[in-house]
Amino acid sequence: MSIPRHYVLAAGGTGGHMVPAAALAAELAARGHHVALVSDDRGVRFPGLFDEVQTHVLPAGRLAGGPIGWLRAGAKMLAGRTMAIELYRGFKPAAVIGFGGYPAFPALAAAFQMKLPTIIHEQNAVLGRVNRLVAGKVDAIATSYAEVQRLKPEHRAKARLVGNPVRESVLALRERPYPELDADGIFRVLVTGGSQGASVLSDVVPDGLAMLPVHFRRRLQVTHQARAEDIDRVRAQYATHAIPAEIATYLPDLPERLAWAHVVIARAGASTIAELTAAGRPAILVPLPSATDDHQTVNAREITEAGGARTIPQHLFTASELAKQMQKLGLDTLALANAARCARSCGRPLAARDLADLVENIDAPSLLNPSRVAA
Known part of the structure; x- marks a missing residue:
């Protein structure tokens, strides 16, 4: 049993x-620890995720809008850091764990100042x-992929591959089998x-599925998440x-829905990839081209190279290309089941x-497993 701590x-x-x-x-709560969340207005209201966790909103500006925007962002981040320091004085965290996004910056800056x-x-x-x-300032960097771009060589010694936690x-x-398909x-x-x-x-999927051979198209049953402004048109x-x-x-x-899906057509965000590989579901991925550093294309690489997905760049994502890839993936039931296994092989359940272990052992680097160092 772990000694109860605050994080x-x-x-x-x-x-x-x-x-x-x-x-x-x-995971930390299950080990007896106490957890507080620091985020923005959106994060603390995220449905169903942090109902049992105390939450705090800190001001944090986004570094955009030129010099004036940077000054405003800097002022907000300084205010956020001050509020975080006050929080830490009362909560006394054993460690602060950042998950990215500008709202994480003031919390980490406060931790650096307090040498947490x-x-x-x-x-x-x-x-x-x-x-x-x-x-460069944190004690450890937990990664979701074995290879992480934009990670400086001098920081790789403190990187640990843990994967991306899912619900x-x-x-x-x-633990559930890939759904049978005859x-x-x-x-x-x-x-x-x-x-x-x-x-x-x-824009593309309904017309792409309509181009499938009749005997395939008649078997389809689709669940489609769409923007509110697109729903009537898509229906x-x-x-x-x-x-x-x-x-x-x-x-x-x-x-x-993921449990019964035979194929998923999706973006290539980190959570989507983590869920596909956890469940073992084949996919056709269309990375968001405007994602920072084109990270969705890089996210999709591992599962695609393993044979668990097919990636189509958005500028090539047409109805005819989708129909072609759907036929390659879906008409051979053995190949489809194999793609599901390949997707599952990329999962880090x-x-x-492993991330909780890293958090608990952050004061004891010798306990960390060196085999998890990211390449």
Whole structure:
């Protein structure tokens, strides 16, 4: 049994940062520790993730908008650091763990000033901006991929490969078999563009699926997450093509949808990749081209090279290209099941445990496993 300690988790307010932070919070709480979350207004209101965790909103500006914008951001970050110091004086954290995003910066800056142990976790295959800013000062860098771009050589000695923690409900899918699929059975497709949806998927997927051979198209059953402004149009497209489809802006039962999906068509965000590899689901991935440092393309590389996914750059993502890739992936049931196994082979199901181990042992570097050093 671990000695109960206090830990502060600091994360930006997007799902990519909040989901792994929530998974770590749950693991630390299960070990008897006390956890506080520092984030922005979005993060503390994230549905269902931090209901049992005390939360704090700190001001944090985004470094954008030229010199005036930088000055405003700097002022907010200084105010956030001051508030974090006051929080730490009362909460007395054993360590502060950052998950990226600008709201994490003031919390880490306060920890540096108070000489508290610090860890950052990087969800993507490219080190994010805030994590790059603080990488030289933190005690350890937890990574989700064996190879992480933008990680300086002098910082690699303190990098540890742990993976990207996912929710327990997703991790549980690892114990469930890939859904059986016979030649005449229903073929279930899940389309998801992350927490905000993706208009390009709504533009292309219905027409791409309509181009499949008739015997394949008639077997389709689709769940499609779409932006609110796209829903009516997408629903009409599927109806025109006589493809059964459920359209929604938010899928609260996403783990169950993932459980029954034979193929997932998605962006390549860090949480999406982590969930696909945890569950073992084949995918067609369309990386977001505007993602910082094109990190979604890099995220998709491991699962694609392993044979668990096919990646289509957005500028090549057309209805005909989607139909072609769907046929290659979906018409051979043995190949499809093999792709599911390949996706599963990329999963790191012990990510929450390994990250919690790193957090607990941050004051004892000799206890860290050197075999987890990222390349």
